[in-house]
Amino acid sequence: MEYRLTKILTRPQWISLLLIAGVCPVQAIQHYEADIETVEWAVLGSLVSCKLEQQIPGFGKAVFMHSAGGELSFFVKADQPPTKDSVALLYSSPPYWKPDIVPRELSRSPLIKGKTPIYFTHKIALRMLYELDKGMQPSLHFRDWADSTEDVSVAVSTVNFRDYWPKFVSCQTKLLPFGFDDVKNTSMMFSSGSARLNKGAKQLLNRVALYVKNDKTIKKVKLTGHTDSIGFKYLNQLLSNKRARAVRNYLISKGVSKKKISLRGRGEVRPHVSNVSVTGRKFNRRVQVQLIK
Numbered sequence: 001m002e003y004r005l006t007k008i009l010t011r012p013q014w015i016s017l018l019l020i021a022g023v024c025p026v027q028a029i030q031h032y033e034a035d036i037e038t039v040e041w042a043v044l045g046s047l048v049s050c051k052l053e054q055q056i057p058g059f060g061k062a063v064f065m066h067s068a069g070g071e072l073s074f075f076v077k078a079d080q081p082p083t084k085d086s087v088a089l090l091y092s093s094p095p096y097w098k099p100d101i102v103p104r105e106l107s108r109s110p111l112i113k114g115k116t117p118i119y120f121t122h123k124i125a126l127r128m129l130y131e132l133d134k135g136m137q138p139s140l141h142f143r144d145w146a147d148s149t150e151d152v153s154v155a156v157s158t159v160n161f162r163d164y165w166p167k168f169v170s171c172q173t174k175l176l177p178f179g180f181d182d183v184k185n186t187s188m189m190f191s192s193g194s195a196r197l198n199k200g201a202k203q204l205l206n207r208v209a210l211y212v213k214n215d216k217t218i219k220k221v222k223l224t225g226h227t228d229s230i231g232f233k234y235l236n237q238l239l240s241n242k243r244a245r246a247v248r249n250y251l252i253s254k255g256v257s258k259k260k261i262s263l264r265g266r267g268e269v270r271p272h273v274s275n276v277s278v279t280g281r282k283f284n285r286r287v288q289v290q291l292i293k
Contacts, residue, residue, distance in 0.1 A: 030144060032059035033137075033155040041164040045171035047214040048179070052168040054156055062156045064125060066172050068211075069179020074125035076118040076154070082145040086111040088118055092131040093139040095158060103139070106131070111142050132161045176211065183211045186289040187272075188247070189282065192230065195242040197250055205247065208289055209254035220292040221256060223247050223263040226270060228281035233267060240265030247287045 034040065034057055044051040052064040061077040088111040094101035107124045111117050118140060120128070128138040139155040186208055188201035197205070212218050225244035227236040244263040252258050273280040 030152045034157045039157045039159040043167040050171035068176040071122040072125045074120040081115045082113045088142040091139045092136045184291045187286045190285045195246045217293045221261045222290040224288045225265040228284040229268045229275040237267035240267045
């Protein structure tokens with residue numbers, strides 16, 4: 001189902017009326033937008049993510065987010081999630097005090113049932129920020145989630161935006177150069193018969209520790225020790241435990257909470273590759289670090 005913008009009304013909260021192309025008469029609109037006196041922006045930042053948020057009374061929250069190692073995005077958190085999939089149109093719309101400017105369509109997006117029904121990637125999210133900086137208001141338009149008989153518009157207010165955008169930009173410059181996907185599964189190798197961490201292993205663990213300390217959503221750091229198949233199984237089991245403990249102790253020394261760490265030695269029973277070759281055995285002498293949210 002496609003919509004076209006055909007009429008603009010000027011009133012305390014700017015509302016655009018959408019028509020179903022050439023079929024239905026004008027219908028009632030549900031409009032959500034913060035009042036000029038109550039617009040609430042907030043910048044929430046850490047080394048792993050930066051958020052620029054605005055509360056939309058009666059609807060939810062609009063969020064620009066940039067995660068470490070990732071790109072800028074925009075999404076909406078809905079207080080009352082939709083119960084079915086649909087389509088949302090994104091416009092650059094004038095605030096009510098600029099009635100002579102014509103709204104411009106920026107994009108279209110699936111409207112997905114769930115708590116985060118609308119999501120835009122880097123290109124559109126950045127365009128939305130530019131529009132806000134120009135004094136325009138990104139607005140979303142879609143059918144209501146009850147029976148699709150009314151049009152709904154949700155506007156992100158431009159009021160006070162310029163007071164918070166520089167803070168958001170500053171936060172982004174401080175993000176770690178790597179993100180969750182870069183460290184969520186990390187393996188470090190060991191010399192034959194050894195549980196000693198080499199320089200390369202310590203460098204990998206430094207990244208893991210730095211990330212875990214700054215991402216409060218990490219619930220568990222799971223360590224699993226392994227060996228190759230050379231030697232006795234019993235001794236290999238002990239060695240895999242020792243390797244996992246060496247990694248745990250290093251992470252703790254770098255500030256990772258002991259309570260978050262669990263460890264297990266698997267000996268030689270779960271080889272990553274075949275132990276037939278020297279190269280294969282090299283890759284099996286390892287500890288796997290898995291981060292769990």
